[in-house]
Amino acid sequence: MEQLLNYIGQNMEMVYFLILAILLGVEVISNVPAILHTPLMSGANAIHGVVVVGAIIVMLQASPDNYAALTVGFLAVVVGTLNVIGGFVVTDRMLEMFKKKPKKS
Amino acid sequence: MISLNILEISYLIASLTFILGLKMLSHPDSARKGNLLAAAGMGIAVVATLVLYQDFDATKGLNYGLIFLGLVVGTVIGTIMAKKVQMTAMPQMVSFFNGMGGACAALIAIIEFQHHQHLQITGFDGELLVMLLGLLIGSVSFSGSLIAYGKLEGKIKDRVLPMNQAVNMLLLLGIVILIAFQMYAGSDPLMFYILLGVALIYGVLFVMPIGGADMPVVISLLNSFTGMAAAFGGFLYDNKAMLTGGILVGSAGTILTILMCKAMNRSLTNVLLGAFGATAAGAGKSAEGDQTVREISLSDTAVLLSYSQSVVIVPGYGLAVAQAQHICHELEKLLEEKGVEVNYAIHPVAGRMPGHMNVLLAEADVPYERLQEMEEINPRLANTDVVVVIGANDVVNPAAKNDPASPIYGMPILEVDQAKNVIIMKRGMSSGYAGIENELFFYPKTRMLFGDAKNSLQKLAAEVKEV
Numbered sequence: 001m002e003q004l005l006n007y008i009g010q011n012m013e014m015v016y017f018l019i020l021a022i023l024l025g026v027e028v029i030s031n032v033p034a035i036l037h038t039p040l041m042s043g044a045n046a047i048h049g050v051v052v053v054g055a056i057i058v059m060l061q062a063s064p065d066n067y068a069a070l071t072v073g074f075l076a077v078v079v080g081t082l083n084v085i086g087g088f089v090v091t092d093r094m095l096e097m098f099k100k101k102p103k104k105s
Numbered sequence: 106m107i108s109l110n111i112l113e114i115s116y117l118i119a120s121l122t123f124i125l126g127l128k129m130l131s132h133p134d135s136a137r138k139g140n141l142l143a144a145a146g147m148g149i150a151v152v153a154t155l156v157l158y159q160d161f162d163a164t165k166g167l168n169y170g171l172i173f174l175g176l177v178v179g180t181v182i183g184t185i186m187a188k189k190v191q192m193t194a195m196p197q198m199v200s201f202f203n204g205m206g207g208a209c210a211a212l213i214a215i216i217e218f219q220h221h222q223h224l225q226i227t228g229f230d231g232e233l234l235v236m237l238l239g240l241l242i243g244s245v246s247f248s249g250s251l252i253a254y255g256k257l258e259g260k261i262k263d264r265v266l267p268m269n270q271a272v273n274m275l276l277l278l279g280i281v282i283l284i285a286f287q288m289y290a291g292s293d294p295l296m297f298y299i300l301l302g303v304a305l306i307y308g309v310l311f312v313m314p315i316g317g318a319d320m321p322v323v324i325s326l327l328n329s330f331t332g333m334a335a336a337f338g339g340f341l342y343d344n345k346a347m348l349t350g351g352i353l354v355g356s357a358g359t360i361l362t363i364l365m366c367k368a369m370n371r372s373l374t375n376v377l378l379g380a381f382g383a384t385a386a387g388a389g390k391s392a393e394g395d396q397t398v399r400e401i402s403l404s405d406t407a408v409l410l411s412y413s414q415s416v417v418i419v420p421g422y423g424l425a426v427a428q429a430q431h432i433c434h435e436l437e438k439l440l441e442e443k444g445v446e447v448n449y450a451i452h453p454v455a456g457r458m459p460g461h462m463n464v465l466l467a468e469a470d471v472p473y474e475r476l477q478e479m480e481e482i483n484p485r486l487a488n489t490d491v492v493v494v495i496g497a498n499d500v501v502n503p504a505a506k507n508d509p510a511s512p513i514y515g516m517p518i519l520e521v522d523q524a525k526n527v528i529i530m531k532r533g534m535s536s537g538y539a540g541i542e543n544e545l546f547f548y549p550k551t552r553m554l555f556g557d558a559k560n561s562l563q564k565l566a567a568e569v570k571e572v
Contacts, residue, residue: 025356038460050350081179089187
């Protein structure tokens with residue numbers, strides 16, 4: 001227990017960061033019209049693709065002869081990129097359809 | 106040192122674009138820019154990591170080559186998939202990409218675990234905990250998302266395994282033990298991989314029994330899971346961009362999930378424990394045998410619509426499946442030429458995802474102003490001459506208001522039974538996604554127009570032209 005408290009104490013900045021970011025996330029998306037729920041979910045989906053940055057870091061850290069790590073890391077980069085690119089492109093396609101059209105009278 | 110500072114600043118910029126991007130995505134006017142802004146921030150974070158994370162090391166040519174190859178392969182496949190997908194298949198596409206993000210987080214945890222093995226750690230091992238949680242949540246999100254994808258594609262049928270709930274609880278318990286033990290006694294490769302396996306199975310069994318109607322909620326929840334998994338990765342590397350992006354999506358996704366549950370008047374636990382399937386069986390009795398439905402012919406429908414003052418169209422998943430949004434818009438224009446006021450009533454959970462119908466109708470060039478949300482349109486339904494329900498069912502079921510025994514009792518609905526006439530376009534008398542009967546079909550003011558939505562609408566449009 002004491003060790004756990006120490007750990008939290010050492011990472012206090014992180015804890016603040018965590019709490020503020022959670023509240024920010026809640027704040028940012030409340031009052032969204034239902035019409036935008038799907039694009040919003042899709043956009044958020046693309047944003048968590050930032051995990052690909054972690055995959056790149058893994059690859060940069062891996063030693064060049066550790067083929068197992070390189071293979072798994074490569075897969076991670078591929079799927080992470082899929083998440084990012086696919087997510088943003090799909091969201092853009094959805095939102096493209098919402099753009100205001102010149103009114104025909 | 107300077108380059109590391111620039112890297113940190115790049116992450117700060119990326120984090121800001123994520124926050125602003127999400128904010129802008131919440132407003133119709135700025136949504137598209139918001140998405141592009143977040144994408145730009147993502148690009149900055151990726152490039153900065155590649156260039157600035159460490160000095161270029163000539164011995165790591167293979168690493169760089171593989172990273173570039175991975176980025177290119179992912180970009181090409183992702184773009185092709187996202188460009189080719191039908192608008193109706195959007196929900197499963199989101200689910201698929203979400204699963205990929207989860208897989209990425211889990212794979213990172215696997216590699217980091219190998220490194221971690223060689224370290225001597227005394228005291229509370231926060232890094233190990235973060236890895237285990239990243240592996241767990243990433244894997245659950247991966248296998249769960251793929252099952253959700255398969256279900257929405259119709260490749261996997263709803264299936265409740267015997268004792269599914271008990272097995273799930275057991276798996277959860279196993280997961281807690283596997284994590285707690287390693288936290289107590291130190292990391293153990295065998296247990297790590299058992300945890301991976303159990304998490305993957307749990308993801309499958311977690312989504313398997315949940316009915317198709319609840320899939321949007323599940324996808325949204327898995328979306329926030331992947332966000333958390335990304336955030337755990339951020340903890341591991343003390344990477345602010347991953348942290349902000351992950352946590353934001355984690356909390357925003359959770360709120361979105363709750364909003365969706367609210368729209369269906371259900372609690373999240375209720376959705377997750379799959380109580381729906383259990384209660385729905387007992388509620389089908391409201392349809393007494395001697396009730397009959399009245400059909401209406403296409404030409405009668407055309408006349409009725411053409412001589413109405415106001416018509417409200419209620420689109421549902423049937424419209425999406427039949428790809429009938431364009432012809433529906435045609436019909437709407439024809440009627441408007443005749444001076445009929447046509448509006449669309451959009452239930453928050455119509456289709457398979459909130460906003461699904463808006464996306465589809467926007468694709469067919471239906472003007473934004475024509476789409477009315479439930480709260481706006483409900484008070485006006487009593488003054489509406491004809492409501493045309495196209496492929497929707499549960500969202501107009503009056504049982505939600507007047508049958509406390511119904512599993513959807515209390516769910517806000519479009520009160521189309523208030524309108525003067527109701528026309529239901531449907532393929533047959535099957536019940537809706539919730540698996541319950543709809544007494545609306547038996548009301549005296551209701552007429553049924555059976556057939557495929559696209560086919561019927563085409564014929565109907567032709568008839569309206571003739572009137």
